Amino acid sequence: MSPPKPLLLLLILTIATTLSSAHNITQILDSDPNLSQFNNYLTRTKLADEINSRQTITVLAIPNSAISPLSNLSLAAVKNTLSLHVVLDYYDAKKLHDIQDGTVITTTLYQTTGQAESSVGELNITDAKGGAVKFGSAKDGAKLDSTYVKQIKQIPFSLSVIEITAPILVPELLTATDDVNVTGVLTKAGCKTFAALLSKSGVLKRYEDQLKSGITVFAPNDEAFKAKGVPDLDKLSSADIVSLLQFHALSSYAPIGTLKTTKGSLQTLAPAGKFGLTASTAGDAVTLHTGVDSSRIATTLVDASPVVFYSVDSVLLPVALFGMSPTPAPAPAPESDAPSPSPxxxxxxPSKAPAASPPAPPSDSSPAGxxxxxxxxxxxxxxxxxxxxxxxxxxxxxxxxxxxxxxxxxxx
The missing domain is CATH 1.20.5 (Single alpha-helices involved in coiled-coils or other helix-helix interfaces)
Structure with missing residues (x-):
């Protein structure tokens, strides 16, 4: 039995919305010079990527005249604070003014980081006297220090951008630092084998040198090194071990939102060429693909812009060390492009120069044709x-x- 027409229409519209790009927060904010500093912070912290990757969201934009309290904070603290200004629900001007002497407690992007304690990642939206709408932390006793100013942009039920009078400041979010102890983070997260390899190989220094400019680490947990099919790393040369460990880190800061929106190859610390790494997204889950194997990103261990560490379920095996080379080989091999296919x-x-020794024809045991x-x-x-x-x-x-x-x- 075919589904009812309203249900069918809803299904079609849902698929269409999923397949299309909904919004670009950077371009939207570019239209208002008064929000340029806020826009710059969203870009530097990569929050813009997270906003663009979501379908239903409200952004509370801070004007240049009020954003100075963020200027002396670390970039990690700025990201935490601005994450509180990204509401995971749709609130346009009409919906805000329809609260009618009431209060709404809503969830923000910071609540999804795994670092929020109690109600720190929740926002209080209250309809105050005279029709004013106030914003503040949902923590007990927190003040509502920010007020609705105007609607900047609205895409009904998808994206709303509104201007508020002042940033919403929570003491717990202002002390975040971008100082990260690499081995400390890995050891605490159950990635001791990976941490030991970094230290023994000398690649730890390479990671530490990259912290200030930006790094993304994909750390296999201890169980991943014991999994069936993982090659014996003791048989690799010292140079190959270095390349393998460099392959587990990107040379830039890529939080989840960035991984969701990045197309093409991700640039790792390993030499360019056969060390390609790509990411695919299914809902909120992100999977990494090496050309040899795939691994799901399990959890975010630390996200302190410009540094982010993830734990992954599998050791990432690059083609350069564990896969078939795309270069034509003297003898035929599975997945090789060297021989030209038959009719x-x-x-x-694509046609190639004849090999010195052509591959042997199929055996007589194969069915004709x-x-x-x-x-x-x-x-x-x-x-x-x-x-x-x-x-x-x-x-x-x-x-x-x-x-x-x-x-x-x-x-x-």
Whole structure:
């Protein structure tokens, strides 16, 4: 039985919203020079990426004339404070003034960091006398020192940007520091094996040198090194161990919001080339892909801009050390692009110069007209099928969006 039309429409609109980019907070704030410093802080702390990655959110913007209390704070403290100004719900001017002599306690982005104690990450929004709307920390006894000024931007039920008179300051958030003890963080989080490897190899110094300019660390927990399929690291050379450990860190600050919105390869501390690392997102979960294996980001151990440490479920294995080289090999091998596929392959590979010793033909045991399992023809056929699948997925996304907006147009 087909679903009711209202339910079907809701489903289509939900898919369409998910597939499209909702907003860009940096561009929105650029239109108001009075909010330039606030906008700059969102960029420097990478909070802009987190805001852009979310579908339902309200940003409480602070004007340049009132933002000076943040100027002497560490960047980590600035990020914590401004995280309290990002509400995980939609409040436009109308909704704020409809509170009607009441109070709403709502959750902010800081509450999602795992560092918030009690109600520190919650916000008090109160309709005061005379129609004024006040904002403050939800902590007991906290003052409501900030007031609604005006609506800056609204995308109904998705994004609302409003200006307030002053920053919301909470003492617990103002003392955050960007000083991080690398081995201390790792040891406390159950990543002792990883910490020991860093110290023994000398890569710890490389991590520490990167702290001031920005670093992102993906630390495998102790169980990850015991998992089935993890290569024997004792068989690697000292240089390979160094490259492997450098591969577990990015040369920049990338909190979760940044990982969600970054497309393409992530730049690690390892040499460029075969040390590619990419990230994919499913809901709030982020998975890292090396070309050899994948690993889910389990938890954020510390986020003190410009430093962030994550724990990951698996040791990240780079192609350069554990995968097949894309360079054509003298003998045929699975996933190699060296031999040209036969006419049976659906999509031929780009032509290459003939190899000195051509690969042996399929054995007589293979059925006539069908490539053997290890043959380059079979590999090319599988590659073609994957490309066809990707093309079909992209086409489906386009069709869904077209149908969704077509239905909405007919309704209105």
């Amino acid at each position: 049976e392959a659906d999509t031929p590979s 069908e490539p053997s399992a290890d043959s380059p023809e079979k590999a090319a056929d599988e590659h073609s099928k994957k490309n066809d699948a990707r093309g079909s997925a992209a086409l489906l996304n386009g069709v869904v969006l077209s149908v969704a907006f077509g239905v909405v147009s007919l309704m209105f």
